[in-house]
Amino acid sequence: MANDNKLGAPEGYTIKKSGPALRIISTILLIVWSIINLYPLFWMIMLSLKNNEQVNLTHKFGLPAGWPNKWHWENYTNPELHLERIVTYFKNSVIVTVLAIAIALVAAMMASYALMRFNWRASGAFNKMFMLGITVPVQVSLVPLLITTSELGITGSRISLIIPYAAFALSMAILISNGFMTNIPKELDEAAYIDGCSRYGVFFRIILPLMTPAISTIGIYSFLQCWNELIIATTLVTSEEMRTLPIGIRNLVGTNKVDYGLIGAGITIATIPMIIVYILMSRKIQESFIAGAVKG
Amino acid sequence: MKRKTSDTISIIVFLLPALILFFGILVAPIIISGYYSVFDWQFPFDKTFCGFQNYKKLFTTEWYPLWKGVKNVFLLAGLSLVIQLPLSLGLALMLGRGIKGERFFLSVNFLPVLISTVVIGLLWRRMYDADAGVINPLLRSVGIIGEENIQWLAANGDHLLMACIVPMLWQYVGYHMLLMYAGVKSVAPELREAAMIDGATTWQVDRFVVIPSMKQVLKVSVIFSVTGSLKSYDLVSILAGDRTYAAAVPSTVLMNTKSVGLYGMSSASAVVIIVLCFAAAVLINALFRERD
Amino acid sequence: MKKFLSTLLIVAMVLSLAACGKKNTGDDNSDANAPYVAPDMTKTVTLNFWSICVPTDSNRDAYDKAIADMKAKYPNITLNELATQNDEYKGKIKDAFQAGQVADIFFTWSCAFLGDFVQAGQVYCLDNAFKDPDVKDAIDVKMCNNTIYNGKKYGVPLTMNIVTLFANLDILKEVGYSDVPATYDELMTCCDKLVAAGKIPFGCAAGAGQEWCVTEYVESIIEKSCGAKTLDDIFQRRASWGNADVANAINKFQEMIKKGYFDPNGQSMDNEQVKTNFMAGKYAFYINGSWNCADFAKATGLNVKASEFPVIDGSKSKLGQLIGGPSDTLAVFGKSENKEIAAKYALELGRLICKYCYLSGAGLPAWKVDYPATDINALTQAVADIVAKSDYLVLFGDTAMNSADKDIYLKEIAKVYGAQVDGQKFIDDLKGAIK
Known part of the structure; x- marks a missing residue:
């Protein structure tokens, strides 16, 4: 592929030559698809403002979401929601997720560098071995994890979640990282060696700066995996203070009592900050993708 | 010679964090599953060696329908490849071409990925509701079904599997779209421009310039999609339950046998999932390499 | 005074509770x-x-x-x-x-x-x-x-809780009943009248993993057909599932479904939906655990009575044989x-x-x-009366059976509700799987 390494400005991307008909059809398709994708969010917020009778029986416009005939804002102030706990859960989720992603990212990029940039016979075998990680169902790791964490004396701490989350994100992260790294021309490394850079220098000065799109992609992937993880968290966490958000949401479902409005309120409170953060960060994320164009 | 040793050291240093994570966390479950899978072991009784009896049972008994589950996830994986990924690719190409509201569409289409599966499951339960949902009226209005109300989520019904597959396909379109969008954006604008000057249409540019240069991203998407299908669990569990036969997937069989205390059978299901996923990942990798 | 009496009765009740383990x-x-x-x-x-x-x-x-x-x-x-x-x-x-x-x-x-x-x-x-x-x-x-x-x-x-037949008296009144039908035949006649009047007699969930809701119905019907002792023995593996009375009871249950006694949408609903429907007056009857009493008692404008399922075969069963414990x-x-x-x-x-x-x-x-304990709601009180008068409690099947048996039992129950197996196939399958 061309390696002209020109800094193509992101703005200069629009191709004006495509016909107006194509543009209109594309836009219509995108709008329809967007409505389908916005609907769950709308429905979730509606759910949080209804009581059980409205959720299960009243359906205006034929839509299950409907417009509540009475808004049940009290779902948000219901003491059973334990807002203060949700705040704790949220904090824990953020800490656990961010650290797990950071560990997975660093480990994956380093591994990827060793696998893709060094000529050694076993690299293919190691690559395949790491792929094994994608295959492990989380459910079978629970008992080994319980035993491992207790032997390491970290039972119930945040570390006991962070390490497994990082490990489960690792294989996919290596896979993504490998993909991006093959796209970075080896000539850049060679040039750096001639300039007197060591292996480590090349990694930090040449490879890492060019891997920003990989960071976003891996980050998003690992984020989804860690943020919604329920099974490991349920089994490994031993105290209320260390619990993460998915457990908090799950605990809104009582044994013989399900208050849908309350569940809706809990989930909405848990989701909205994430959507706001995503919207704020999406510009950065998208720019990092476009930055990928630099490498040609 | 000297460079060789320093290289070896570098390789070890760079691999070390990943190796620690891998051997510390991921290897134990694989080995333990493999070991337990050859034991007839029902909690709280002792385990006895039974060879491949567990596997045989899982592929023959109707009570723990692993065979059915394997067929179901193959269908799911197939549908992901022919519906989910092309749809994601189409969206990514459309957006990558530069369209008004590019950022807005990109963010909105990613939303379902951000919303927890619990909500998605609850929502689809309501949408499938036979007389109060939206799916039946929608299909009726376009003439696909008649007056009858289809029981989409009936426990052993004919429609349960499809009812589980559709939301699973939909939920991750946004994710793959974002992944592929990164790929589309990494194509140098000059390449596009050059092709356009040569008289290529938009479609031809996509087909012959953009898509070929997205190989790595597409490979990741395909592996993610296929292994994700083979391991799928959350939505099936919410919509059909772990005891389901009609919509069984290997993971529901794994969880079902595990909750029943049939640890030998449960481990055997895990081994089947591990083998399937590994084979799929290696195969996909090889296929993409061959087309170099 | 009556309330206090039945409370005392619970203390003094003479009943045989199903026991566990061989x-x-x-x-x-x-x-x-x-x-x-x-x-x-x-x-x-x-x-x-x-x-x-x-x-x-x-x-x-x-x-x-x-x-x-x-x-x-x-x-x-x-x-x-x-x-x-x-x-x-x-x-x-x-x-x-x-x-x-x-x-x-x-x-x-x-x-x-x-x-x-x-x-x-x-x-x-x-x-x-x-x-x-x-x-x-x-x-x-x-x-x-x-x-x-x-x-x-x-x-x-x-x-402790028992399986209770909850009846919405307001709906029964619409078809001319002032009280819950006392015998099985009367109950069936009542259901016929309800169906004729466009009402749904029963609601029962069976969606995602909620087979236990169906067992509340099925176990009541089986118990009142073959007797508490027999059902208890079957649950405890002291007797085989191969029991013609059980097959007949299953057939009776499926007949009720065929006659339109059950909300067809229950097949894909969860229990909370069914319960909400019952509380909104969509069903005349709802068979479920006695833990619902508090919610039904709290609901305004809901006229519910709690009773036990009527006897089907008087030669083998009798009133006072309950499911629960x-x-x-x-x-x-x-x-x-x-x-x-x-x-x-x-x-x-x-x-x-x-x-x-x-x-x-x-x-x-x-x-x-x-x-x-004088502030107990009337429904719980009524259930306490039923328990006080009972003489045999068979523990819920999904608690009584070991987890492997229970799993197969629940899978088979789902098939019964979905009409994929009949009574004979039900007992054959369970006889074959549970040894």
């Missing part, structure tokens, strides 16, 4: 003569307690009150409660037992569920703790029957560092949870009622 010898305690050894309750310790009582649970208030009472009584003992959602808890506790890391006191279900852990030798025996003069006479030993294994007590019963239980982990203290603590805590649950209408008491 080697179960009931009251016979192997070391019955050993004197009670009191643990040192003044020691400063921390006890971990796992429950399923999440913040939104209907029993939460009762738990909070009980724990507050215990903390006041034993300020030196710190109780750390960790509540996990019911479905998740079942997986968590099994994994925890496998890894040998369980809380000192844990919630469990009686009979087979706890039995597995007892058999694995990981549960602390409570025989000594039950000899405590403070609690010795506070509970009828029959209430412990479901948690006695090899003659030893392992569980602290909390509340003490299922919710506390137990003590065998490897707990403070198991003696935990045992005494669990007993007292369980007794208090039972009291506050009963007072809030969330279940019937497994412990004797030695406190004023």
Whole structure:
């Protein structure tokens, strides 16, 4: 592929030559698809403002979401929601997720560098071995994890979640990282060696700066995996203070009592900050993708 | 010679964090599953060696329908490849071409990925509701079904599997779209421009310039999609339950046998999932390499 | 006065509760003569307690009150409660037992569920703790029957519940009934009239993993067809599933479905939807656990009566044969560092949870009622009357059976409701799978 390494400005991307008909059809398709994708969010917020009778029986416009005939804002102030706990859960989720992603990212990029940039016979075998990680169902790791964490004396701490989350994100992260790294021309490394850079220098000065799109992609992937993880968290966490958000949401479902409005309120409170953060960060994320164009 | 040793050291240093994570966390479950899978072991009784009896049972008994589950996830994986990924690719190409509201569409289409599966499951339960949902009226209005109300989520019904597959396909379109969008954006604008000057249409540019240069991203998407299908669990569990036969997937069989205390059978299901996923990942990798 | 009477009746009721385990010898305690050894309750310790009582649970208030009472009584003992959602808890506790890391006191279900852990030798025996003069006479030993294994007590019963036939009297009035039909034939006639009037007689959920809702119906019908003793024996593996009465009962149930007695949408609903529908007046009847009493009593404008399912075959069954019993239980982990203290603590805590649950209408008491209980809602009171008059309680099938049997049973029940198998196939399948 061309390696002209020109800094193509992101703005200069629009191709004006495509016909107006194509543009209109594309836009219509995108709008329809967007409505389908916005609907769950709308429905979730509606759910949080209804009581059980409205959720299960009243359906205006034929839509299950409907417009509540009475808004049940009290779902948000219901003491059973334990807002203060949700705040704790949220904090824990953020800490656990961010650290797990950071560990997975660093480990994956380093591994990827060793696998893709060094000529050694076993690299293919190691690559395949790491792929094994994608295959492990989380459910079978629970008992080994319980035993491992207790032997390491970290039972119930945040570390006991962070390490497994990082490990489960690792294989996919290596896979993504490998993909991006093959796209970075080896000539850049060679040039750096001639300039007197060591292996480590090349990694930090040449490879890492060019891997920003990989960071976003891996980050998003690992984020989804860690943020919604329920099974490991349920089994490994031993105290209320260390619990993460998915457990908090799950605990809104009582044994013989399900208050849908309350569940809706809990989930909405848990989701909205994430959507706001995503919207704020999406510009950065998208720019990092476009930055990928630099490498040609 | 000297460079060789320093290289070896570098390789070890760079691999070390990943190796620690891998051997510390991921290897134990694989080995333990493999070991337990050859034991007839029902909690709280002792385990006895039974060879491949567990596997045989899982592929023959109707009570723990692993065979059915394997067929179901193959269908799911197939549908992901022919519906989910092309749809994601189409969206990514459309957006990558530069369209008004590019950022807005990109963010909105990613939303379902951000919303927890619990909500998605609850929502689809309501949408499938036979007389109060939206799916039946929608299909009726376009003439696909008649007056009858289809029981989409009936426990052993004919429609349960499809009812589980559709939301699973939909939920991750946004994710793959974002992944592929990164790929589309990494194509140098000059390449596009050059092709356009040569008289290529938009479609031809996509087909012959953009898509070929997205190989790595597409490979990741395909592996993610296929292994994700083979391991799928959350939505099936919410919509059909772990005891389901009609919509069984290997993971529901794994969880079902595990909750029943049939640890030998449960481990055997895990081994089947591990083998399937590994084979799929290696195969996909090889296929993409061959087309170099 | 009547309320107080039936409360007394519960205390004095003479009923036979289904018992667990093959080697179960009931009251016979192997070391019955050993004197009670009191643990040192003044020691400063921390006890971990796992429950399923999440913040939104209907029993939460009762738990909070009980724990507050215990903390006041034993300020030196710190109780750390960790509540996990019911479905998740079942997986968590099994994994925890496998890894040998369980809380000192844990919630469990009686009979087979706890039995597995007892058999694995990981549960602390409570025989000594039950000899405590403070609690010795506070509970009828029959209430412990479901948690006695090899003659030893392992569980602290909390509340008990029975399967109840709830009827919406307002809807029955519309087809000319002022009371719940007393016999099976009358009930069927009533259903016919309801169907003719465009009403739905029953609602029953069977969506995602909610087969237990169907068992509430099926077990009632089977019991009233073949008798409590027979059903109990089948659940306890003392008798085979190959029983023609069971097949006939299944056929009767399916006939009811065919005649349109059941909301067809129930096939894909969850229990909460069905319950909401019943409370909104969509169904005339709803068969489910007695824990619903509190919710139905609280609902305004809902005229519900609780009764037991009528007898189908009078030669084999009779009124007073019910499905239910003490299922919710506390137990003590065998490897707990403070198991003696935990045992005494669990007993007292369980007794208090039972009291506050009963007072809030969330279940019937497994412990004797030695406190004023006059504010109990009328529905719970009615159920208490039914229990007081009963003479045989067969524990819920999904609690009584071991987990592998139960799993197959529930799968088969789903097929019954979905009309994929008939009565004969049902008993053949179960006979073949459960040996």
